[in-house]
Amino acid sequence: xxxxxxxxxxGRRVAKEDPRRVVHSFKVGLVLALVSSFYYYQPLYDSFGVxxxxxxxxxxxxxxxxxxxxxxxxxxxxxxxLFAGALGIGAHHLAxxxxxxxxxxxxAIFVFIQAAVxxxxxxxxxxxxxxxxxxxxxxxxxxxxxxxxxxEDQVLMLTHKRVSTVIIGGLCCVLVSIFVCPVWAGQDLHxxxxxxxxxxxxxxxxxxxxxxEAEENDDTKEVVDKRKRNFDNYKSVxxxxxxxxxxxxxxxxxxxxxxxxxxxxxxxxxxxxxxIRQCAYRIHSLNSYYNSDIQVSIDIKKKLGEPLRRMSSExxxxxxxxxxxxxxxxxxxxxxxxxxxxxxxxxxxxxLLDSGILKEVEPQELISLLTAISLLIDIINLTEKILESxxxxxxxxxxxxxxxxxxxxxxxxxxxxxxxxxxxxxxxTIFEDDDTSKHNNRSNEVPIDEEHETKCVSCNHTSxxxxxxxxxxxxx
Amino acid sequence: xxxxxxxxxxGRRVAKEDPRRVVHSFKVGLVLALVSSFYYYQPLYDSFGVxxxxxxxxxxxxxxxxxxxxxxxxxxxxxxxLFAGALGIGAHHLAxxxxxxxxxxxxAIFVFIQAAVxxxxxxxxxxxxxxxxxxxxxxxxxxxxxxxxxxEDQVLMLTHKRVSTVIIGGLCCVLVSIFVCPVWAGQDLHxxxxxxxxxxxxxxxxxxxxxxEAEENDDTKEVVDKRKRNFDNYKSVxxxxxxxxxxxxxxxxxxxxxxxxxxxxxxxxxxxxxxIRQCAYRIHSLNSYYNSDIQVSIDIKKKLGEPLRRMSSExxxxxxxxxxxxxxxxxxxxxxxxxxxxxxxxxxxxxLLDSGILKEVEPQELISLLTAISLLIDIINLTEKILESxxxxxxxxxxxxxxxxxxxxxxxxxxxxxxxxxxxxxxxTIFEDDDTSKHNNRSNEVPIDEEHETKCVSCNHTSxxxxxxxxxxxxx
Numbered sequence: 001x002x003x004x005x006x007x008x009x010x011g012r013r014v015a016k017e018d019p020r021r022v023v024h025s026f027k028v029g030l031v032l033a034l035v036s037s038f039y040y041y042q043p044l045y046d047s048f049g050v051x052x053x054x055x056x057x058x059x060x061x062x063x064x065x066x067x068x069x070x071x072x073x074x075x076x077x078x079x080x081x082l083f084a085g086a087l088g089i090g091a092h093h094l095a096x097x098x099x100x101x102x103x104x105x106x107x108a109i110f111v112f113i114q115a116a117v118x119x120x121x122x123x124x125x126x127x128x129x130x131x132x133x134x135x136x137x138x139x140x141x142x143x144x145x146x147x148x149x150x151x152e153d154q155v156l157m158l159t160h161k162r163v164s165t166v167i168i169g170g171l172c173c174v175l176v177s178i179f180v181c182p183v184w185a186g187q188d189l190h191x192x193x194x195x196x197x198x199x200x201x202x203x204x205x206x207x208x209x210x211x212x213e214a215e216e217n218d219d220t221k222e223v224v225d226k227r228k229r230n231f232d233n234y235k236s237v238x239x240x241x242x243x244x245x246x247x248x249x250x251x252x253x254x255x256x257x258x259x260x261x262x263x264x265x266x267x268x269x270x271x272x273x274x275x276i277r278q279c280a281y282r283i284h285s286l287n288s289y290y291n292s293d294i295q296v297s298i299d300i301k302k303k304l305g306e307p308l309r310r311m312s313s314e315x316x317x318x319x320x321x322x323x324x325x326x327x328x329x330x331x332x333x334x335x336x337x338x339x340x341x342x343x344x345x346x347x348x349x350x351x352l353l354d355s356g357i358l359k360e361v362e363p364q365e366l367i368s369l370l371t372a373i374s375l376l377i378d379i380i381n382l383t384e385k386i387l388e389s390x391x392x393x394x395x396x397x398x399x400x401x402x403x404x405x406x407x408x409x410x411x412x413x414x415x416x417x418x419x420x421x422x423x424x425x426x427x428x429t430i431f432e433d434d435d436t437s438k439h440n441n442r443s444n445e446v447p448i449d450e451e452h453e454t455k456c457v458s459c460n461h462t463s464x465x466x467x468x469x470x471x472x473x474x475x476x
Numbered sequence: 477x478x479x480x481x482x483x484x485x486x487g488r489r490v491a492k493e494d495p496r497r498v499v500h501s502f503k504v505g506l507v508l509a510l511v512s513s514f515y516y517y518q519p520l521y522d523s524f525g526v527x528x529x530x531x532x533x534x535x536x537x538x539x540x541x542x543x544x545x546x547x548x549x550x551x552x553x554x555x556x557x558l559f560a561g562a563l564g565i566g567a568h569h570l571a572x573x574x575x576x577x578x579x580x581x582x583x584a585i586f587v588f589i590q591a592a593v594x595x596x597x598x599x600x601x602x603x604x605x606x607x608x609x610x611x612x613x614x615x616x617x618x619x620x621x622x623x624x625x626x627x628e629d630q631v632l633m634l635t636h637k638r639v640s641t642v643i644i645g646g647l648c649c650v651l652v653s654i655f656v657c658p659v660w661a662g663q664d665l666h667x668x669x670x671x672x673x674x675x676x677x678x679x680x681x682x683x684x685x686x687x688x689e690a691e692e693n694d695d696t697k698e699v700v701d702k703r704k705r706n707f708d709n710y711k712s713v714x715x716x717x718x719x720x721x722x723x724x725x726x727x728x729x730x731x732x733x734x735x736x737x738x739x740x741x742x743x744x745x746x747x748x749x750x751x752i753r754q755c756a757y758r759i760h761s762l763n764s765y766y767n768s769d770i771q772v773s774i775d776i777k778k779k780l781g782e783p784l785r786r787m788s789s790e791x792x793x794x795x796x797x798x799x800x801x802x803x804x805x806x807x808x809x810x811x812x813x814x815x816x817x818x819x820x821x822x823x824x825x826x827x828l829l830d831s832g833i834l835k836e837v838e839p840q841e842l843i844s845l846l847t848a849i850s851l852l853i854d855i856i857n858l859t860e861k862i863l864e865s866x867x868x869x870x871x872x873x874x875x876x877x878x879x880x881x882x883x884x885x886x887x888x889x890x891x892x893x894x895x896x897x898x899x900x901x902x903x904x905t906i907f908e909d910d911d912t913s914k915h916n917n918r919s920n921e922v923p924i925d926e927e928h929e930t931k932c933v934s935c936n937h938t939s940x941x942x943x944x945x946x947x948x949x950x951x952x
Contacts, residue, residue, distance in 0.1 A: 116505030
């Protein structure tokens with residue numbers, strides 16, 4: 001009983017994490033029930049007979065979660081079936097010329113050679129990435145057709161029926177997956193990248209404050225817990241490579257949809273994703289220093305706190321801006337300013353360091369402090385690289401430039417919500433966008449999107465949508 | 477023509493990378509030719525008829541590269557076919573009671589519900605990891621049997637034949653994959669872990685020297701190139717998570733083989749693997765500092781060079797020892813000593829730092845230098861953690877303790893080959909094992925295993941065997 005309840009809970013969690021999963025399950029059930037009507041409906045059964053089962057089989061195997069995966073598998077299957085069918089008929093014809101003793105031997109040899117060669121070709125990395133399923137079906141169809149051709153003399157007829165039922169099954173899957181609540185792998189990749197930006201920005205926006213212990217300690221436990229989760233969110237970025245790659249592979253099969261054209265530059269997404277991951281590695285190291293035993297004295301932290309906080313928060317804001325502009329498919333306009341601000345913060349930090357502030361610091365502390373600084377500098381360098389790479393993506397994908405209107409939608413709220421908490425009296429004019437105000441606000445109140453945030457943390461990376469959607473629920 | 481030649485080259489490369497791939501291709505061809513003889517051989521055809529094709533299909537789909545994957549898929553397929561067959565017959569029986577109009581409607585509803593529920597369950601993470609294929613086959617078989625039962629009245633007969641041909645096909649695959657040149661996923665995981673240790677050790681053993689620029693510059697280009705490859709080898713460790721996880725999943729299906737018992741603690745491998753990856757992240761950061769623009773002056777490097785080099789090389793030796801003991805399945809005995817040596821090197825380094833050696837260093841240099849130091853310390857801490865986790869693995873897997881004999885097999889060669897190159901005059905008695913001597917030797921000569929090393933670099937992580945084998949070819 002307890003077990004059943006646990007399964008129900010797990011089911012609810014899985015469904016809540018990504019409601020599209022429930023829809024997908026219904027879609028599969030629907031198409032399968034539809035295709036199996038081939039058996040019930042007399043006229044259809046008359047024309048296809050037992051071969052109708054190939055349609056059922058195709059549906060079960062081909063219908064995947066995203067449109068790209070379904071299309072890829074469907075095209076692979078149909079193409080391979082056609083090609084292998086033609087080859088199988090050829091092989092059967094060749095073998096039948098060699099008399100009744102030679103025929104089975106020759107067929108066995110053909111099957112052996114074909115299976116061995118195709119299996120070997122499946123190990124080629126480039127083939128494995130896109131055509132693995134093709135080859136599987138190729139081996140299968142060739143073996144079935146050339147071999148059953150040995151018995152049934154109407155090989156052509158058989159092949160024709162098999163191919164047409166496979167095409168019907170595949171077509172049903174593709175049409176339903178495209179027109180009934182489609183799940184686009186391309187869009188998922190797009191949102192995954194945006195959510196990865198978001199995760200890093202959440203870390204960086206908080207890091208400066210946390211490191212310098214400037215936060216007030218009267219936060220409620222919930223806020224602290226939520227912060228910790230935000231802080232650890234970046235960890236899922238570390239292992240996002242395989243997920244990104246498979247999504248990009250699927251996306252290549254997809255037709256144009258929404259704002260994505262057919263030949264959308266998915267390759268660029270992988271490049272940006274790789275750089276984000278590099279940055280996440282650094283953040284991971286930085287996090288371990290923050291949690292280490294050696295604590296830097298408050299005194300020195302206070303002295304260096306201002307530029308340190310500014311470096312971290314400006315890098316975070318740049319990330320946040322990139323996330324937003326990716327989501328809206330506009331060119332990242334203000335990120336550059338944030339990076340420049342971060343650079344000027346580095347400069348004031350090095351000036352402070354040059355002034356001999358480190359003379360009295362213990363070597364142990366010095367190591368810990370300077371490592372954090374150096375990792376932060378590294379992160380800022382990487383942020384700049386990511387920005388470049390995002391610009392390349394933006395121009396390859398023809399993102400729109402931001403209009404003046406969309407740049408400052410909440411200009412009023414900026415003024416009202418603690419406008420100068422982070423940046424009190426500094427050299428560089430700092431561009432304040434709406435996201436900053438959100439962040440400032442967040443760190444001082446129990447946010448009303450608590451429940452929504454909990455959801456974010458529990459997401460695995462197959463459903464980036466939830467994570468991305470989180471920031472739309474800002475406290476009002 | 478050029479294209480064909482390129483494909484041939486790629487084929488040769490793929491085969492050379494892991495010759496077991498060629499063997500696997502032959503095995504698949506063989507089994508498929510064998511199973512398709514069901515069609516040729518009259519007595520077999522009489523008993524199975526067209527259903528013989530299920531055996532062909534099972535072979536094509538189930539036969540995977542490793543024994544574990546094949547066994548897992550085979551068992552999944554047979555189990556799911558049996559279960560779905562029984563349920564399908566039940567559904568057919570239920571539906572047939574509702575008259576000729578109700579039957580197809582009821583069957584369609586059954587198929588819909590079954591497909592929708594099973595598809596949803598496939599999203600459960602724990603199910604996805606181990607039973608995804610089961611559910612696919614479950615949906616397929618249920619639909620086929622309950623639906624074709626509507627037409628052919630001998631449902632029981634049909635199910636019986638389908639199940640028995642699937643079992644025959646699956647059995648052929650499993651037997652051939654176990655008894656003809658088996659590829660064990662468990663062994664591959666074991667070797668992958670050992671090779672990951674090896675890759676990190678290669679980096680660490682060289683790093684100290686390279687960082688302190690103590691190496692002589694009259695090395696030939698080949699040696700430099702080879703070193704660079706050794707140095708960059710660790711990068712494949714960064715993304716080894718998914719590979720390790722799938723190998724561990726397959727390994728759980730495998731029976732005892734070689735030195736691995738049936739319930740070998742594969743989980744512990746994942747834990748050790750995760751820590752190794754953490755260490756690789758740090759090494760990745762360290763590598764970026766080594767390659768950065770800000771260069772620390774030779775003067776200060778000379779002063780700190782000795783303990784720095786010792787820290788790096790001792791951590792590398794500890795890794796190397798762990799790699800060796802994992803390969804030989806013995807408890808890592810001397811790694812602890814290496815870690816202690818590294819710790820004492822940290823101590824002498826901090827003593828040096830405390831003596832005020834840093835007073836004259838520029839802040840920029842200081843940041844770069846101290847970051848490298850701090851990352852190294854972090855790596856040593858992680859090495860200790862990895863060692864603990866490896867000890868846990870060793871006791872869970874009941875590794876043997878090293879005998880006195882096996883501890884110093886090449887005691888003679890240690891004396892002959894520059895015994896005190898790294899460790900000239902130090903506090904701690906340093907345990908010299910054969911691997912150290914190998915390394916010392918390597919860095920001064922053009923090694924005779926040049927070609928073998930090239931092979932290592934080109935390996936991807938699906939075939940860790942080559943990498944691991946490299947160190948067996950030591951210069952004699």
